Every structure is written in structure tokens, then in C-alpha cells.
Amino acid sequence: MSVQLDPVACLPDAAVRPDGHGQRHALPLLLLALAAVVLLYHATFWSMLELWSRSQTFAHGFLIVPISCWLAWRRRARLAALAPQPSRPGLLLLGALGLAWLLADAANVPVVEQYAATAMLPACVLAILGWPAVRLLAFPLAYLFLAVPFGEVFLEPLIDFTAAFTVTALQWTGVPVFRDGSNFSLPTGNWSVVEACSGLRYLIAALALGALFAHVNFHSTRRRLAVMAAALLVPILANGVRAYMIVMLGHLSNMRLAVGVDHLIYGWLFFGLVALLLFWLAARWRELPPAPTLPPALPTPSVRPGAGAASPRAVVRASAACLLLAALWPALALASHRDDGAALPAIVLALPDPPAWRRLHDAAPGNINWQAPYAGKPALFAATYARQDGDGAPVGLQLRWYARQVRDAELLTHLSSPYGARWTALAQRVWQVGLPGGALDVRESVLAHGGERLLVWRVYRQGGVVTARPVLVKLLLAQAKLLGRRQDGADLIVFAAYDELAPPPRAHLQAFLRAALPVIEQRLQELPHGP
Missing domain, CATH: 3.40.1000 (Protein Transport Mog1p; Chain A)
Structure with a gap:
């Protein structure tokens, strides 16, 4: 005989309101705080959107936000049953992130600004709803960080690995090759591993897909980490194989094939096949959801209605504190930029000759x-x-x-x-x-x-x-x-x-x-x- 359990039946009493309306007032206040963060830091979020639109490497960012919202929406029933527990560490975290954003804005470090502004969204959830809500929404909140356009720091190592892999594979197959950095020469022509050939866009796309696939199809931490590791390593190796195959195709065709935009098309087709194979193999290893079990019979404690839930005033105070903290740092940033547009006299640099x-x-x-x-x-x-x-x-x-x-x-x-x-x-x-x-x-x-x-x-x-x-x-x-x-x-x-x-x-x-x-x-x- 199967037993259907309520999805929040096993949550502790301190985290659940018996009336089932734990978030009646807290959720609207949370949405207001999140909207305020997006509005106050709109320039930072807009800079992310601009990078998504002009860079194929980060175009996946357009999908991250709706996917995160969909994942959070799937847990709306459990979220509504949680009692709000405003957290002071959440306010401290929000303040620290605001300070980091201010420093990054003053120093003109966009990627730190973007990470700090994005991290303010989970910080608001922690400050207003508390740790139970953060644990429940851990993956949707963490998945948002993949929307930040980051990864160009890995371009040079990836280019160097791809060039070394390609040259080594050519040597193993008996093709004479001379390497000079990321450039190498064959008897039939010259090749160069450039940014588009680094495999960074394949790596970032595979990471975003692998994280979502592992979260939806697996439940144990070990298997999720294994799928994530495969999503990181396989694209790097596959890009080396892709580069070798393209060079060999050009070499064997006497530089008539795979020497223009067509080699990028071949690359995406190859990456698509590798990704399909990777996730098909991972799907054969997928886990079914754990079967629900009845909790052991325990004496019913005497709990007054609403025990463990914060008062509406505490939730309002936490929300107001979030709004004030979020608004503080853009105001300080405006003050630090007050002289940016001031005109300066033209300077002509002239140096005397150094001694000797x-x-x-x-x-x-x-x-x-x-x-x-x-x-x-x-x-x-x-x-x-x-x-x-x-x-x-x-x-x-x-x-x-x-x-x-x-x-x-x-x-x-x-x-x-x-x-x-x-x-x-x-x-x-x-x-x-x-x-x-x-x-x-x-x-x-x-x-x-x-x-x-x-x-x-x-x-x-x-x-x-x-x-x-x-x-x-x-x-x-x-x-x-x-x-x-x-x-x-x-x-x-x-x-x-x-x-x-x-x-x-x-x-x-x-x-x-x-x-x-x-x-x-x-x-x-x-x-x-x-x-």
C-alpha cells in the first residue's frame, strides 16, 4: 500500500506555520526587495545583458534567469508553508556585498560589480525569509551566478591547451608540425588557435547545461558532482579533438576545407554531438526520487500556533533594512563619481634624457x-x-x-x-x-x-x-x-x-x-x- 505525504510534512515545527500561510506577508515584501535591488543596480544588470547580446560566449545568460525562476516556481508550495525567519546574517551579508559593489564600481571592475549585485538577491532571501527558505531555493539562487559573464581569464590557458593538444595529436599521426606559441605550421599551411577556437563558449554552455541536468535528474551529491566534473572536463578534451580534426581536414584537403567560417560550423556540430552523447550516458545513470516514508509516531508536543514564525513587524523591519542597505551604496557611488565629467587642462608630457x-x-x-x-x-x-x-x-x-x-x-x-x-x-x-x-x-x-x-x-x-x-x-x-x-x-x-x-x-x-x-x-x- 502506498502512502501520499504532504511535501512539507517532515519539516520541523519551527519552520512551518500550522495555518499554511507562513509567507502571506513575507513573499510580497521579498519580491519588493528583489525588485528594488534590480532597479537600484540596473546599470550593473544592464551591462550583463549587453554582454549577453554581443558575445556568443555568454549568450546563454538569456536562459539562466527564466530557468532559475522556473526552478523556484516549482517549489512554491513548500516555500509558502515555511514560516518567515528574518536573519541578521543576511543583512550583514547584504551590507558586505554592497561594500564590495561600491569598491568595484569605484575601481571599474565590472565582473565584481555583477557578482556582488547578483549575490544581493540570495542575501535578500536570507535576510527576509531566513535559512529554511535559502536551503529550499539553494540551487535556483546559485544557478543565477552562471548568468554573470565570467570566464575570459581562462582564455589563454584554454588556447595553450588546445594548441598543445593539436600539435601533439598531429605529431602522433605523423604530420610534421612546427609550433610557435598558439601558431603552428604544417607543410600544407599555417594555423592559429584564436579566441573562437579556445573552447570557452563550449565549456560555459556545457557547465550551464550540466548543472541543470544534474540538479533535475540526480539526488545524491556524489552523482551530481560527477556529472558536473564531466561537464567541465569533456568539453575541454572534445575541443582539442575538434581542433585536431579540423586541422587534419584542412591538411588532407590541401587547405580547401575547414579553413573559413565552415570550421566554426563543424565545431558546433561536433560539440552538439559530444554534448548529446555525454547527457545520454548520464541519463542512464539517473536516480529516481527517494520513496516517501512515514515519520515515526512521536508524542504530539504542545506548540502554540505560529511557534517559530517571526512576527509581521519583524518581517517588515527586515524588508525595510534590505531596502535601506541596497539604496546606500548607489548613493555613495554617485558621490564618488561627482567629478568624473569635470574638464582638465591639456597636458603635454616632456621628459629630459636620462643620464648616459x-x-x-x-x-x-x-x-x-x-x-x-x-x-x-x-x-x-x-x-x-x-x-x-x-x-x-x-x-x-x-x-x-x-x-x-x-x-x-x-x-x-x-x-x-x-x-x-x-x-x-x-x-x-x-x-x-x-x-x-x-x-x-x-x-x-x-x-x-x-x-x-x-x-x-x-x-x-x-x-x-x-x-x-x-x-x-x-x-x-x-x-x-x-x-x-x-x-x-x-x-x-x-x-x-x-x-x-x-x-x-x-x-x-x-x-x-x-x-x-x-x-x-x-x-x-x-x-x-x-x-
Whole structure:
């Protein structure tokens, strides 16, 4: 004989109102708080939507929100039976997220803004309804985070893995190949692993599908994690196989097939087949819902009606606190941006020659013709120097100074081609340089164009601090904006050209930096600045 149980029959008395109307007043207040968060942080959420619309990698974001709403709607009966239990940790979490959003807004870090604003939605649920509701809606709330356009930080590792996998597979099949970074050459033609070939869009799409599939079809944590791990690893390996197959198709057809947009179409078809196979195999491992069991007979405790439920006033107070906390941070952000539109006088950067170095004319032999891309309209200085004794190769210097930094016009801004259209980064790392005032870390990049090489050292000066750490630059910028201090910053680049068979001229760059850095520092201190 089967027994049909109420879905909330096994919840503790403290979490369920006997009258079944635990959320009559709390749910409307929660919806009001969620709508207020979306409205107050509309610019942040709109920036997410813009990325969904212009990037195929993040287009899945259009589906995440309705799927999360549908998953929450499926649990409406159980949610309605829960007694509201406003939580002070929820208010503390909401305040901490607001502060993180404010810092990210001041430092112009959109991805942190988006994660903080998205996390405010679960924080409101915790603050108004309490932990039982958060546990009940854990997956729908967590699934919202997949809507945040994040993942570009994995582009370079994925590109490197795809190139290494493809070259190794070609070598195993007897095809001669020469690799240079993400570029490799075959007897029939040249190939390059670019952003579209990295497999990032396949990985993100598989993760979103795998998380939903695991939640709907499995109940044990172990199996859910196994499906999630497969959804992460299989697309990476499959993308390597896809790249190898496309290169082989082009090689065997003498570069007549899979050399244009058709290889992207082949890639999506291959990924679709892999995803179908993955989820078909996972479906054979699916779990049926656990069979309901009768709870053991226990003595009926004397519980007064509504025990464990918060009073309506407590729910109203929690909702009002959520609204005030959510509104506080955008107001502070407006104050920190009050001077962003103020006009500044035009600045012309001019530097005296460093000791023991002389500036070369633009048409002089050895002048290095490379310009690093930048954002906005900073004051610029670019020159090529050679030692007065004629020893060593010329050294290039590029200096950019921002009197005031705003979004998309600052030291650290995402650029589609950070080294220009012709140059490719072969290696990047942090290198320590010995200077008279102590050791200085620089961001070292090795750029390549054919057989040419550029050794590039880059440091930033923000708030009087010279550093190679982007995170510190952003924190100093946020501090300056929020405290009304000077926020000017400089981007300093020194570089030298060399042959691919020669060792990198690090000692030459170090000698120039030792001579030039005091001159640059003195000039930057003399420049006017805005608050």
C-alpha cells in the first residue's frame, strides 16, 4: 500500500506555520526587495545583458534567469508553508556585498560589480525569509551566478591547451608540425588557435547545461558532482579533438576545407554531438526520487500556533533594512563619481634624457616602431633611446598619464588586442628588477611577429605607488575615489627588440630603467591633477 505525504510534512515545527500561510506577508515584501535591488543596480544588470547580446560566449545568460525562476516556481508550495525567519546574517551579508559593489564600481571592475549585485538577491532571501527558505531555493539562487559573464581569464590557458593538444595529436599521426606559441605550421599551411577556437563558449554552455541536468535528474551529491566534473572536463578534451580534426581536414584537403567560417560550423556540430552523447550516458545513470516514508509516531508536543514564525513587524523591519542597505551604496557611488565629467587642462608630457642615454630621432636607424594600445585620451610620451657610448640595442619608452580615471579610460581596461594587431604574446610573467631603491617587480611579456621579438616590461604608478600588480592598482584607485584623493595614474612601458635566436636583453632594459625611473618620477610629481 502506498502512502501520499504532504511535501512539507517532515519539516520541523519551527519552520512551518500550522495555518499554511507562513509567507502571506513575507513573499510580497521579498519580491519588493528583489525588485528594488534590480532597479537600484540596473546599470550593473544592464551591462550583463549587453554582454549577453554581443558575445556568443555568454549568450546563454538569456536562459539562466527564466530557468532559475522556473526552478523556484516549482517549489512554491513548500516555500509558502515555511514560516518567515528574518536573519541578521543576511543583512550583514547584504551590507558586505554592497561594500564590495561600491569598491568595484569605484575601481571599474565590472565582473565584481555583477557578482556582488547578483549575490544581493540570495542575501535578500536570507535576510527576509531566513535559512529554511535559502536551503529550499539553494540551487535556483546559485544557478543565477552562471548568468554573470565570467570566464575570459581562462582564455589563454584554454588556447595553450588546445594548441598543445593539436600539435601533439598531429605529431602522433605523423604530420610534421612546427609550433610557435598558439601558431603552428604544417607543410600544407599555417594555423592559429584564436579566441573562437579556445573552447570557452563550449565549456560555459556545457557547465550551464550540466548543472541543470544534474540538479533535475540526480539526488545524491556524489552523482551530481560527477556529472558536473564531466561537464567541465569533456568539453575541454572534445575541443582539442575538434581542433585536431579540423586541422587534419584542412591538411588532407590541401587547405580547401575547414579553413573559413565552415570550421566554426563543424565545431558546433561536433560539440552538439559530444554534448548529446555525454547527457545520454548520464541519463542512464539517473536516480529516481527517494520513496516517501512515514515519520515515526512521536508524542504530539504542545506548540502554540505560529511557534517559530517571526512576527509581521519583524518581517517588515527586515524588508525595510534590505531596502535601506541596497539604496546606500548607489548613493555613495554617485558621490564618488561627482567629478568624473569635470574638464582638465591639456597636458603635454616632456621628459629630459636620462643620464648616459640619448634620444633617437623618429627616422634614426634602430628606432623601434611599436605602439601599445591604450584606452581613453591620456597624456602621451613615446621615444626611443640609445646609450651615449653606443653599447647595446635601442630601448623604447612609452609613458601614459591619466589625470582622472573613468570607466573605459583608465590604466587597466580590457582591450581586444592588448599588444596590437601584429604582435602575439609568447610568454608573460612577473620579473624582479634590482634598482638603487630596492627590488621592483615588472610585468614581463615576450611578443613575437615572425622572427622578430620584443621584450616588454610594464609597471603602473597609482597613488604614488609603483607596482606591477593590477589588483593593487584597482584597490588604490577605489581608495582615491572614495576618499576624494588624487586618482591620477601612469602606465610605464620599456621594451627592446631582439632576434628570436638571441637571449632577451634584460640587462639592457634594467640599465635603462635604473636611469630613467627617477626622471619619470620627478616629472609625474610635477604634473597637475584633479581630485
